[in-house]
Amino acid sequence: MTSEKILLIDRNKCIRCFGCVAVCPVQALEYSKEGPKWIENRCTRCKICSNFCPVKAIRWA
């Protein structure tokens, strides 16, 4: 059984620029007051968001 990677956001690093929401091709990241929110069942793990993030707050585990 393969397990897919989980997207983790380091809220201390995140500057809430929401650029990740802008670049996600499948709307798997959404705005919320606390910062971007991951919608797991839409995610294709393309990694565009983690590449984009200016502060590397997004990582995969």
Next chain:
Amino acid sequence: MIKIDKEVDVIIVGCGPAGSWCAKRLAEYGVNVIVLDRNEEIGTPVRCGEGFSKTIEERLNLKLPSFCIAQKIDGAFIYAPNGKFVEVKGFGYVLERKMFDKWLAIEASNAGAKILAKSYVYDLIKEKGKIAGIKANIVGEDMEIKGKIIVGADGVESMIAKKAGINTTCSPFLVDSGFEYELANIKLRDEKKLEIFLGNEVAPRGYVWIFPKGKNRANVGVGIVGSNEKGARYYLDKFIASREELRKGSIIEVKGGAIPVGGFLRDMVKENVLLVGDAAHQVNPIHGGGIGEAMTASEIAAKVIKKALDKNDSKVLKEYNTLWYKSRGNTLKKIEKLREIVEKLSDDQLNKLAEALEGEDIYDITHGNYLKLVKTLLKLGFKLAGF
């Protein structure tokens, strides 16, 4: 409980420069307009280098109050990778966006627009297959507001675009990842000059900027291609560490954002929804400035919206596309072509280019005149694909 009109002519989502300016014009035309901004305070957080050209002031007949201005600017130094620089003359300002955005919102309010901060729009209302309004949490309470026309002025990650079905997702190659510190207690070469640093090691497909906000204070930031894995912060921290005059500075603000650098939309209108500003990627692809583009587009949008309301026909909104392309879009597309050329240059080629160009040539290039650049590149013996 806040008492507001539950039915208006126009709902504008986002109260940055695009939203405010559109609202001001519409209110001046007698339109019943409401503006909703998700932040507790209009103008914050700042996702901007805060540069602003005097040509915008002139184009829009703006009278910028001094409290919006952090620093008056009369030119720029542009540095090639080898440190050689070209001086460009040009007038403008580095703004205090928090004050500027608030000022615009106040102007729009005084003209008759209703603005609500801490009001997050999370969905569109659909009735009989048509978009009839928005659902929002308005200063803590869930409410529905009906509107004839909806304006998405809600930034590069536009929720309104997504909900309306206008695809505005930025390809990672058509967006720059931006990160910036506002630094205090630093030494500046000349507080009246912007400084721009180019180089593939300094800022891949972008630049480092120093935008002074006073004698010893500046926005120091970087924009890099959105697909770069290292991240903007890596490049900025490296740059600052290498400069003694910046290293000891205090960080008084940390800012960042996604900067569209092209990828203009052929159709910025869907039914009765219209996009303006960063939501419509209306940003200069070479220097990343968007405040002026947002406000210019808002002028056009407001006129078209008024016409559509008068004729009670949302199909009129499509004229916004034609008018915007004629006014700005065609020029910005030329500038995008320029970006595509310049971003492929190696550091060595950038160095040679800096030797061959003069200040006014660079000014022309950022305004879409690429004849001189192409001539110079060909003269220098560069091979240019697509020309």
